[in-house]
Amino acid sequence: MEKPGKNGTNLTPGETVVLYPTFGHLVEDGRAWRIAVQGTVFEAGQVGFRKRLLLRLLRRVMQARPEDLDTEIFQQRIQGFIAATEKGRRISVRVGPRSQILRKASNRSGYFSGAIRIAIDELHAVSGGPHSCWVNLETVDPHQHNGHRHAQVQLLKDEGISVISDIDDTIKHSEVTCRQSLLANTFLNEFRSIDGMAELYRSWADRGIDFHYVSSSPWQLFQPLHDHCLSAGFPPGSFHLRSFRLRDHMIRRLLRIRRRGKATVIRAIVNLFPLRRFVLIGDSGEKDPEIYSDVARRFPDRVVAIFIRNLASHPLDAGRAGKVLRGIPSGKLLVFEHAAQLLDRLPC
Known part of the structure; x- marks a missing residue:
């Protein structure tokens, strides 16, 4: 492991740090912000023998042609899975002039997470005042090899309305119930938004609603997913994905x-x-109805609505809905098929 330098980081030339959009919340009776930090460290390199075998397995499962793996889409989507991830890297980040080192180093998948604290007066000086909702978070790169890697931080007030949204088959077509289709839509096909969802979310954002995108998609797909959300017009928000390693069991x-x-x-x-x-x-x-209903039972006063997009391939039938609604007021759950059905359903 590289020894930390003067600024606390041990990044080496050629390594890239990607920070993910995140949020901050008030602590210490409103005197400071605590900002969550998440990201990945990796280094581009040659694809080894083992990963070439796994790419062949992936092609077989997708029933793809060899030339499909040479397309620009596949090369962009697979990059995060085949890059050499860096374990044990200490990451230094800053908001404004002051840098802070994260307590935990990156794991074997290159993933790191932590939090930094910044006094509210100090943050106001950086953001331009107490009413700014977004600030810029960036890594401290001692080599300046790849320039600053940065992400937006949403500063969330104690009160308000937050939408926690899934991605796959909620705002983007994925066909998660079929492994072959899911993989093809993930690695081979252009991303396609669910009709009307971007417009719906933008209308809510215009009313001051905040967003968190929480998905079972892997962190390795963050960049194409984030780029798609931006180009499709979805409002910005924090991202919360999962970390997979490209291994045989991941595919099977x-x-x-x-x-x-x-x-x-x-x-x-x-x-x-x-x-x-x-x-x-x-x-x-998948399990969104069951997961969301469990959260609603744990936090009955905070979860005010659950909206489930009904998929013909795996619908929320009466038997399943009955189990989901146990202990939850029936009016709290709405099953929809088109975004227009949600236009007037957001709680005031």
């Missing part, structure tokens, strides 16, 4: 692996804001 057990961890992230977000109200939006394809 993809659907099962996707179901883990999402509930923990959602509960953590809701738990931070006792005075906020939350709207949970997902689809019937």
